Amino acid sequence: MRITRRETFNAAHRLFRPEWDDSKNLEVFGKCSNPKWHGHNYTLYVTVEGKVDPHTGFVLNLKTLSKIIATFVVDKLDHKNINLEVDFMNGRLASTENLATGIWEQLEGPVRELGAALYCVKLVETENNYVEYFGNDPA
Amino acid sequence: MRITRRETFNAAHRLFRPEWDDSKNLEVFGKCSNPKWHGHNYTLYVTVEGKVDPHTGFVLNLKTLSKIIATFVVDKLDHKNINLEVDFMNGRLASTENLATGIWEQLEGPVRELGAALYCVKLVETENNYVEYFGNDPA
Amino acid sequence: MRITRRETFNAAHRLFRPEWDDSKNLEVFGKCSNPKWHGHNYTLYVTVEGKVDPHTGFVLNLKTLSKIIATFVVDKLDHKNINLEVDFMNGRLASTENLATGIWEQLEGPVRELGAALYCVKLVETENNYVEYFGNDPA
Amino acid sequence: MRITRRETFNAAHRLFRPEWDDSKNLEVFGKCSNPKWHGHNYTLYVTVEGKVDPHTGFVLNLKTLSKIIATFVVDKLDHKNINLEVDFMNGRLASTENLATGIWEQLEGPVRELGAALYCVKLVETENNYVEYFGNDPA
Amino acid sequence: MRITRRETFNAAHRLFRPEWDDSKNLEVFGKCSNPKWHGHNYTLYVTVEGKVDPHTGFVLNLKTLSKIIATFVVDKLDHKNINLEVDFMNGRLASTENLATGIWEQLEGPVRELGAALYCVKLVETENNYVEYFGNDPA
Amino acid sequence: MRITRRETFNAAHRLFRPEWDDSKNLEVFGKCSNPKWHGHNYTLYVTVEGKVDPHTGFVLNLKTLSKIIATFVVDKLDHKNINLEVDFMNGRLASTENLATGIWEQLEGPVRELGAALYCVKLVETENNYVEYFGNDPA
Numbered sequence: 116m117r118i119t120r121r122e123t124f125n126a127a128h129r130l131f132r133p134e135w136d137d138s139k140n141l142e143v144f145g146k147c148s149n150p151k152w153h154g155h156n157y158t159l160y161v162t163v164e165g166k167v168d169p170h171t172g173f174v175l176n177l178k179t180l181s182k183i184i185a186t187f188v189v190d191k192l193d194h195k196n197i198n199l200e201v202d203f204m205n206g207r208l209a210s211t212e213n214l215a216t217g218i219w220e221q222l223e224g225p226v227r228e229l230g231a232a233l234y235c236v237k238l239v240e241t242e243n244n245y246v247e248y249f250g251n252d253p254a
Numbered sequence: 255m256r257i258t259r260r261e262t263f264n265a266a267h268r269l270f271r272p273e274w275d276d277s278k279n280l281e282v283f284g285k286c287s288n289p290k291w292h293g294h295n296y297t298l299y300v301t302v303e304g305k306v307d308p309h310t311g312f313v314l315n316l317k318t319l320s321k322i323i324a325t326f327v328v329d330k331l332d333h334k335n336i337n338l339e340v341d342f343m344n345g346r347l348a349s350t351e352n353l354a355t356g357i358w359e360q361l362e363g364p365v366r367e368l369g370a371a372l373y374c375v376k377l378v379e380t381e382n383n384y385v386e387y388f389g390n391d392p393a
Numbered sequence: 394m395r396i397t398r399r400e401t402f403n404a405a406h407r408l409f410r411p412e413w414d415d416s417k418n419l420e421v422f423g424k425c426s427n428p429k430w431h432g433h434n435y436t437l438y439v440t441v442e443g444k445v446d447p448h449t450g451f452v453l454n455l456k457t458l459s460k461i462i463a464t465f466v467v468d469k470l471d472h473k474n475i476n477l478e479v480d481f482m483n484g485r486l487a488s489t490e491n492l493a494t495g496i497w498e499q500l501e502g503p504v505r506e507l508g509a510a511l512y513c514v515k516l517v518e519t520e521n522n523y524v525e526y527f528g529n530d531p532a
Numbered sequence: 533m534r535i536t537r538r539e540t541f542n543a544a545h546r547l548f549r550p551e552w553d554d555s556k557n558l559e560v561f562g563k564c565s566n567p568k569w570h571g572h573n574y575t576l577y578v579t580v581e582g583k584v585d586p587h588t589g590f591v592l593n594l595k596t597l598s599k600i601i602a603t604f605v606v607d608k609l610d611h612k613n614i615n616l617e618v619d620f621m622n623g624r625l626a627s628t629e630n631l632a633t634g635i636w637e638q639l640e641g642p643v644r645e646l647g648a649a650l651y652c653v654k655l656v657e658t659e660n661n662y663v664e665y666f667g668n669d670p671a
Numbered sequence: 672m673r674i675t676r677r678e679t680f681n682a683a684h685r686l687f688r689p690e691w692d693d694s695k696n697l698e699v700f701g702k703c704s705n706p707k708w709h710g711h712n713y714t715l716y717v718t719v720e721g722k723v724d725p726h727t728g729f730v731l732n733l734k735t736l737s738k739i740i741a742t743f744v745v746d747k748l749d750h751k752n753i754n755l756e757v758d759f760m761n762g763r764l765a766s767t768e769n770l771a772t773g774i775w776e777q778l779e780g781p782v783r784e785l786g787a788a789l790y791c792v793k794l795v796e797t798e799n800n801y802v803e804y805f806g807n808d809p810a
Numbered sequence: 811m812r813i814t815r816r817e818t819f820n821a822a823h824r825l826f827r828p829e830w831d832d833s834k835n836l837e838v839f840g841k842c843s844n845p846k847w848h849g850h851n852y853t854l855y856v857t858v859e860g861k862v863d864p865h866t867g868f869v870l871n872l873k874t875l876s877k878i879i880a881t882f883v884v885d886k887l888d889h890k891n892i893n894l895e896v897d898f899m900n901g902r903l904a905s906t907e908n909l910a911t912g913i914w915e916q917l918e919g920p921v922r923e924l925g926a927a928l929y930c931v932k933l934v935e936t937e938n939n940y941v942e943y944f945g946n947d948p949a
Contacts, residue, residue, distance in 0.1 A: 683847040702888070708849065
């Protein structure tokens with residue numbers, strides 16, 4: 116059984132490599148490299164897998180899951196600059212892929228302590244693109 | 255090849271254990287335990303897996319699948335009280351997880367008779383949470 | 394300038410007239426008259442009209458508007474039985490139209506105190522139907 | 533007859549008054565005043581009113597309208613910092629209300645040259661709030 | 672009080688004037704003039720205005736409204752070719768504007784017989800464009 | 811890591827077998843067999859699986875992926891008749907299943923040349939049905 120919680124946050128970011136100059140960054144990342152930032156309404160789907168507890172009928176309590184996502188992810192990202200202000204993105208390119216990986220690392224332990232397993236972090240950046248991370252990528 | 259049919263139904267329910275008093279139920283289930291009920295617009299996605307029939311280009315006829323879902327699931331749930339009026343939920347806590355399991359049990363046989371295999375029952379309770387059941391949970 | 398805040402709540406209800414028996418209620422209201430209740434995920438859009446304050450760039454502060462909607466509307470309706478537990482629906486048939494009227498009456502004064510004017514209450518009951526009330530109906 | 537074109541853009545912004553210090557801005561604008569910016573996926577609906585041309589069956593050609601919106605609005609806003617990089621927002625607080633007003637001013641003339649009248653600029657900032665501007669506010 | 676019913680239908684169409692050749696039609700209507708047709712999932716919102724009946728709490732019964740829309744509009748359009756098979760579009764360019772006008776003409780009388788007034792026909796052709804017709808355009 | 815790009819196209823089609831007469835086609839395919847065509851707004855989700863490139867933070871560049879989908883899929887389908895005008899659907903029944911298979915075959919090679927693997931083609935025909943193809947069906 117898998118259960119999914121949706122959360123949203125708004126943030127600014129920029130795609131660039133600090134060792135490249137603006138024109139090289141523009142070539143690789145296009146307008147996403149704008150040095151003055153841009154931003155998104157991100158939608159996050161956290162999917163957890165586990166057995167149904169026969170006493171509650173729940174895999175886990177969604178209120179608890181939502182609080183954990185707030186503490187470890189949303190409070191750190193919402194209305195923030197992903198490149199400058201988010202501890203777990205420090206030193207990482209602020210791509211959707213890397214952000215999903217960072218969110219996975221934030222949530223994997225806390226979800227395990229609830230007695231379930233993190234199954235998927237899906238992060239929607241725009242209506243036209245999203246990434247899904249299942250934790251099996253050592254990159 | 256997997257094919258998915260979406261259906262909707264509206265129902266009332268309440269999360270509670272009859273052997274617990276109201277305050278214990280409130281502690282575990284929060285406002286979802288309200289003794290006077292609350293309700294949802296549920297969205298159901300039934301995903302079926304099978305080979306494409308070369309004569310029709312279909313895994314199965316969606317009209318037939320829709321009728322089966324109506325007969326075994328939607329007609330029993332729509333505008334009903336899940337705790338009091340739904341035979342296949344009798345004696346079960348009316349959580350989204352248990353409801354998805356019940357829907358799976360209702361559909362697995364009839365879908366097999368159509369020559370395909372039920373792959374997933376996805377049940378969306380609110381815009382912020384849904385469950386997916388793949389039939390492999392003995393709970 | 395009009396500004397709109399979206400809120401959601403889940404509730405149980407039933408359409409019926411107490412002076413009619415179940416078969417008459419069934420004839421007029423169909424399955425919406427089920428004596429054991431059913432329910433919905435309601436989506437509420439509150440639209441307010443006013444001048445833009447040159448100091449803030451706002452018609453009004455949406456956080457304040459959201460708190461007012463919570464206090465006067467959502468906290469009274471969410472996870473409740475509209476027929477039995479909502480003071481401002483007391484003695485009223487729990488149709489979407491009457492609920493929108495009741496919500497208007499709850500919000501009109503508090504919005505005026507914020508220095509703006511309530512323009513429209515839009516209440517979405519299912520993906521297939523919604524009502525809009527503009528406060529000009531004496532019924 | 534009214535016809536509406538939807539467009540999207542992503543941008544960074546910040547709500548603040550330069551003559552106020554950070555703590556005063558925080559008090560009034562909350563986390564939207566973050567000095568390191570945040571951002572949104574904005575959705576813009578441009579509604580135009582006019583007669584249907586009997587030769588084309590159109591109020592106006594939507595491809596032409598879309599190009600005008602691109603030139604005067606979207607190209608100036610997409611992947612930009614609204615506070616720092618958008619000429620028509622120069623000296624204006626970057627609220628949704630002011631942005632809608634600015635977009636109206638950008639489009640009113642070009643739409644009139646197409647033989648139609650700009651009726652409404654609707655700007656959706658998040659799934660929970662949007663503004664509508666009809667051009668009749670002298671502020 | 673306004674109440675809106677949403678319905679959907681799928682149809683093929685083509686934008687062209689029979690007195691123009693293919694290259695002239697292509698110049699004016701672009702790929703929408705493809706002689707071999709293309710098609711859409713149309714979404715139709717029918718908004719009706721009226722007083723709330725104190726006995727039912729309804730402006731009108733949505734099931735009745737839905738049946739009227741089915742009889743006069745959806746059954747004639749669904750899985751049809753708008754240019755070739757829809758009586759009320761005979762001799763009319765199959766633009767979204769003209770289709771909305773035709774739908775208005777189909778529904779105005781029957782809605783009046785229900786004791787309410789047709790207020791708006793909104794027709795969504797793609798996620799990026801829709802028209803709204805209020806019946807006041809003599810074209 | 812999986813990354814998904816959404817694209818849309820509008821097309822006409824008809825479900826039928828040329829060796830069957832209209833009444834046999836009507837019996838099997840219902841109104842989808844209408845000889846004068848009908849059509850849809852199709853939504854296509856292309857999911858690609860791969861490692862995250864540490865230099866870019868990307869599985870692959872979405873702009874490149876979008877161009878490949880345009881060249882091999884969308885430009886061939888948009889505003890076209892699937893039965894008559896789409897080379898890769900030649901001789902195939904225009905069902906959603908077969909169209910998803912055709913799109914997979916179009917994209918598998920070009921995606922591999924980008925250094926990633928096509929994981930899933932999801933094709934949404936209406937809000938109530940979609941298919942997913944993972945390339946493992948030899949039909």
